Amino acid sequence: MNQVFHVWKYDSYSQRAAVRAALAQDPSWISEYISKALPMLTSQHNEVNYLVPWSRLKSPPQQGGVYELASFQMRPGGPAVWGSAFQASMLSHDFPGYGKLLGAFHSEFGLLNRVHVLWWFQSADHRAEFRHKAHTDARVVAAVRSSVVHLDSQKNQLMFPCPFSPMK
Template identity: 80%
Template sequence: RRPNRTVRSSRNKHASFITLRINTTTHPCARLSTGPRQEHRTFYEFRTYSIRPDQNAAFLKLTNEKINLRTAHSELIGYWSVEYGGLNQVFHIWKYDSYAQRAGVRVALAQDPTWISEYISKALPMLTSQDNEVTYLVPWSRLQKPAQSGGVYELVSFQMRPGGPAVWGNAFQAAVTARDAPGYGKLLGAFHSEFGLQNRVHALWWYDSADQRAEMRHKAHTDARVVAAVRNSVSHLDSQRSQLMLPCPFSPMN
């Protein structure tokens, strides 16, 4: 009897292995990182500037007055001042239809004397560092507008373990949508990094206020569906960071 049971178990394992290979061949798991990026060229550039503490107010005032010189060249999605999770920083998102378009914008800006004399020459000495990252919206996410003007925004960045979306894509989606669907926050977009740190994803959220965000987070922690989804995604996570941001007056998302 024991040998027969062993044979049946071995056959079942072999059959499962064959089925797995067939399914993997006909239904690629890496759906989150391949097709949509090849079909849609639109990407979003995340830019973070760190400002000299004594120049923070002056930088924001200058940018408020001269941002039209920059938006004349390409589309600004949003511009925020970081309130928590980073001091004396601004974060902004720019949309491009292709890398060729972005290259053309950079050339045009370098040749724009008004932009250089009235903004760049004054703004750069106020900064201590600049950083950028190219991201794509993940296939199941669409860029949304906030429910109303004002409010606060939260950018949550997740550094996932190596392997790519084929390994952790489904778990990340489940964790984000488990919070979004019941209304524990308004998801404005989920992004996957292309240039910058690899295996990095971001979720941009909107709330009425910082206190409402705290309340929604508390409620989410008591929701068994959210807890289960987060617990599953944590096994793929190395680290995460959260920043609470306030929209600048000139931000399209405001």
């Protein structure tokens, strides 16, 4: 609870560095955001991720709804080892509509071998309903069973966009 999760898209590391340097010099950013956010901050974690090759960043089908961020700590070896099985597992949920896959990301900096998958659902109740249906779908169960051998841990978070979020 009481976590904020930002996703920032950059075209390159150079662009990221330039944007961050400009923000550090922007009086509005400092007075209207950072100065207000810092007293509420107890910890911060940064990662640099990239879209996995088979994933495309998508927009939600409509405004509203809820998001689920599923974070997977994979065993070492990278996508060359577990990529195909993981892709099959995620697409087995996306294809029949058990969730709307918005993007799958692999860590480059931060905790390595981590994959984040962002899903969209109309509501938390729809998410629960679709996930229960997926657990009885033999195709989904088989795909997950093939992928789970590469998994160390998984954490799922239900997220609600802030009013200023472009993902609202």
